[in-house]
Amino acid sequence: MERNLSLDLHVLVARLDRIADRILRAEHNISYSRFLALTLVGELGFTTQRALADGLGVTEPSVSRMTAVLAAEGLVDVQPDPAGGNRRQLSLTDKGKQIVTSLRQEFEEKLAALVAHSGVPYDEFAEHTARLLATLDRTEQEPTR
Amino acid sequence: MERNLSLDLHVLVARLDRIADRILRAEHNISYSRFLALTLVGELGFTTQRALADGLGVTEPSVSRMTAVLAAEGLVDVQPDPAGGNRRQLSLTDKGKQIVTSLRQEFEEKLAALVAHSGVPYDEFAEHTARLLATLDRTEQEPTR
């Protein structure tokens, strides 16, 4: 069957997401989306919803809804941003940090195992992925498009 | 910022999907999900909803709903499968074929342009992606897991 890159990438990620989601729900009672959001808040330190949306590749309304849920669950702390405007300042609570640190490494290890099993060179693939993402970031904020 | 492969892959595809969706909706009034489904029905020739779900990396209920819509729009033809069971036999209508053939190449070209612009070697990346996907397929249909 004649495949193509956009379809392959889409399907690969759809499946990885589903596997990740199942593991997280079964073992830790959290969805993959929320886990990714927590991970990124952890990496960014204190951040805004706008920055989180960019980092996750989703829109502000999605983050708005998710933030409300994560705050209600006591995983992130939401404060007015001292920088002003309507900004909110997001950060992980201790409970949130605990979840991120305990799961994140386990997670990358499972993916690394899959990659190793396929014979694809991990570092190279990861670097290509990161580079494509960086290029996309740059492309998107160009004026003419 | 310390990134990781699962997040990068997820975000990369989320953004590519969104770009694709915008272009398709604006220029051709069809969502990216439906376009992918049509593409795959085209590649598979006569197929079942089950096989389509596997190929797209989604579940049967998703395909069930989408098939109903695509059939109502006159893009796919749905017949009882001569192989029997509850199977439906899906195939593209002429209108469906027209959409797929006119858009598919344009699409891969845009992705190829992005890849070229990033300096990532296209063939290698595409091959790695396909190999990961194939490995995942094999892993998933193993008995113990």
Add this chain to the structure above:
DNA sequence: ATTGCTAAGTTAGCATGCTAAGTTATGAGG
């Protein structure tokens, strides 16, 4: 031919993505 298994498909309801349109806070120009 009855009973029971399995596979394909559907239906119901929830999670989370999106766009469009509103709200709120800040700052710039008159």
Add this chain to the structure above:
DNA sequence: CCTCATAACTTAGCATGCTAACTTAGCAAT
């Protein structure tokens, strides 16, 4: 000071992913 523009956020409503549970059709074993 008032008005307007802009940026961040929220709200409303739709699209489409999922799981769980049901229906339907064929097949196998008694």
